[in-house]
Each structure stands twice: as structure tokens, then as C-alpha cells.
Amino acid sequence: MEKLKAGNKVKLKVERQAPFGYFLSNGEEDVLLHQSEVVGQVKLGQLLEVFLYHDSKNRLAATMLTPKITEGEYKFLTVADVNSRLGVYVDIGIHKDLLVSKDEMPTDKEQWPRAGDILFVGISYDKQGRMLGILGKEENILPLSKEAPPSLVNKFVTGTIYHVFHLGAFLLTEDGYIAFLHRDEAEGYKVRLGEKLKARVKWVRPDGKVNLTLLPKKEERYGRDALLILQHLQSRNGMMPYSDETSPEVLRQKFNLSKAAFKRALGKLLKEGKVYQKDGWTYLKQDQ
Incomplete structure (x- = not known):
């Protein structure tokens, strides 16, 4: 006869009653069904379906409560x-x-x-x-998933993070799509395992999985980055010693922007006539 094991549902016979519950048996091993784990009426000799687990003293015990998960699930x-x-x-x-x-x-x-x-x-x-x-792992979650349609690009989805590693995080969305959020697309936000997250679909891969981003669309991001530069200029009497020639390290430290993002935002302001550059400095036009 197979040895009784925690994590399984089994049928056991009620052998005897004790002041604190019942002892159940498969003919070779006895386990305690504590009174607090009883559902309904229990009679001696009755065959009960129970779930086995280890109690607070690490003893194999039984419960008539319905577990949300059993071995293999x-x-x-x-x-x-x-x-x-x-x-x-x-x-x-x-x-x-x-x-x-x-x-x-x-x-x-x-x-x-x-x-x-x-x-x-x-x-x-x-x-x-x-x-x-x-x-x-992925092989366990694949049966719960489905392929995402290409039309999902730029739409927002909500999912639960089921795996976190050094490059980012994997989620299963509420609609059943497997999604990946790269750390560079998290805008500095540190995600956590088990978190529910809303993000925009950046790309639907050929295998039906999706890549996500927490960053706004480029046009929205340019506007936000440009506003950040304008606010910095206004706080420095309309001038700053930074331009499109400034090193990436300085721009990251001062604005938390990559050089490419800074140049795009600055280019927007130059095109709109809100700023001008001279000798490596950027100036706010006086009528701004």
C-alpha cells in the first residue's frame, strides 16, 4: 500500500474518536483529523475524503476543508x-x-x-x-496562456508578475497572454514578484507573446522631457551649461535622461523657437 503523503487527497476510514478529533487510517497508518478540520457530521467506520498536510508540530494530519491546490497542480x-x-x-x-x-x-x-x-x-x-x-516556470504557465493578436500593440493590459530576474519580469495578463517587461522599459520602477501591473504593449512577438513598456509613447515622452528641460532653465534664470554636446553621463545625472532622449527633447524646443544655443550653453528665449 502506498505510504500516506502530504499534498494529496485520499480516502481514509474513521477508526476511532478522541477528545480533540478523529483518527483516520488506511489500514497501515493513522492520521489525526482535528475537530477544527471537520466539515459536517463524522461517524465511526465512515470513509472520508481528506487532504493531508503537516500540522504546526510537523505531524501528518488530515482536513476535510477543500484545498485550493493539490500535488501536480x-x-x-x-x-x-x-x-x-x-x-x-x-x-x-x-x-x-x-x-x-x-x-x-x-x-x-x-x-x-x-x-x-x-x-x-x-x-x-x-x-x-x-x-x-x-x-x-514557463512550462507550467504555458497551458494557461494563449497567443496575443497583432492588434494588441499600444493597448494597455493588466497582468500578474510570476517571474522576476536580472533582465526584467514575466507576467500573465488577465486575458491569458504571456508578457515580458524589460528593466529598461520600467522607467526605473523596481517591480516585485506577485505584483499586479498595468502596462502598454510595445510589441507582439511572432510566437504570440508580448513585450511591455511602462514608458509613454515617444511623442508623449518628448513633450514630458522637453518640459523637464524648460523647468530646469526657468530655475536657473533661463540658462544652463548643457547642450546636445554634453556628455551622456552628465545628462543622466542632471536630468535622468539618455543623451538620445535629451537631444530629441532639446531639438523639439529649438524647432519650436523656445530656446537657443551658444558656446555650449542653452538659453531660454526671453519671451518664454
Whole structure:
């Protein structure tokens, strides 16, 4: 007979009653069904379908509550609590939450999920056979996804981040599209695992997956960057020692703009006649 194991639904016989619940058996092993885990009426000799887990004392126990996940499944589950030493706990529908180890979490703790976020997880086991949560991978999420149509470009989608790594993050959108947000498209925003995020579709790939951006469209970005330069000029009596010849490092430090973005925005202001340049300086026209 197969050994009883946490994470599974099994049918066990009610062998005897105790002051704190019932002992169930498969004929070889007994497990406790605590009174708090009982749903409805229970009778001796009855065959019950229960879910097995490890209780707070690491003993194999049973519950009649319906779990949100069993072994072999991967689902989006809500984060119930975060423990910086151990990891993240997710609600699986029974009285004991499922621990997703800190080893599964991003190296940067700022990118750890928060209570209320959603993690895509499955069930695994440690060396002692205790049930643990593991983050789902692309092969686990593919069955839940579908290809995005080319018409999705420039439209906004909302999705949940299921994987974070050094280049960015992967999301599954509410419509079932797998999406990638590169860190350069996040405008300096540090995303976190399990976060729900709204972003614009920049590109629909040939395989039906999409690339996202948090940056505004170019024309909108030019206007915003140009306004930033104008505000800087106004704060310096209409002149600044920066031009399209200024080094990229200085422009990034002073304006948080790449040289290409600075030149585009400055070019817009020059074309509109709002500024002029002389000897490496930029000046605000007096009537502005």
C-alpha cells in the first residue's frame, strides 16, 4: 500500500474518536483529523475524503476543508504573510498556509511579494517529506496562456508578475497572454514578484507573446522631457551649461535622461523657437 503523503487527497476510514478529533487510517497508518478540520457530521467506520498536510508540530494530519491546490497542480494563490527569514506563506484554503521558501524568492528583498499579492505556485517537498510551495516556470504557465493578436500593440493590459530576474519580469495578463517587461522599459520602477501591473504593449512577438513598456509613447515622452528641460532653465534664470554636446553621463545625472532622449527633447524646443544655443550653453528665449 502506498505510504500516506502530504499534498494529496485520499480516502481514509474513521477508526476511532478522541477528545480533540478523529483518527483516520488506511489500514497501515493513522492520521489525526482535528475537530477544527471537520466539515459536517463524522461517524465511526465512515470513509472520508481528506487532504493531508503537516500540522504546526510537523505531524501528518488530515482536513476535510477543500484545498485550493493539490500535488501536480500549479495555481495563482494569494500571499497571506511574509517572513524575511523563511520565505512567503500563501493561502491554500486550509487552516495552515503553504510556505514558499526564501530560496524561491528574488535575491533583492525589495522584489519579494507583499501580503495580498498573487504567486503562481505548485507543491514540492523538503528532505523530510514536508510540503513546500515552489514557483511555477514557463512550462507550467504555458497551458494557461494563449497567443496575443497583432492588434494588441499600444493597448494597455493588466497582468500578474510570476517571474522576476536580472533582465526584467514575466507576467500573465488577465486575458491569458504571456508578457515580458524589460528593466529598461520600467522607467526605473523596481517591480516585485506577485505584483499586479498595468502596462502598454510595445510589441507582439511572432510566437504570440508580448513585450511591455511602462514608458509613454515617444511623442508623449518628448513633450514630458522637453518640459523637464524648460523647468530646469526657468530655475536657473533661463540658462544652463548643457547642450546636445554634453556628455551622456552628465545628462543622466542632471536630468535622468539618455543623451538620445535629451537631444530629441532639446531639438523639439529649438524647432519650436523656445530656446537657443551658444558656446555650449542653452538659453531660454526671453519671451518664454
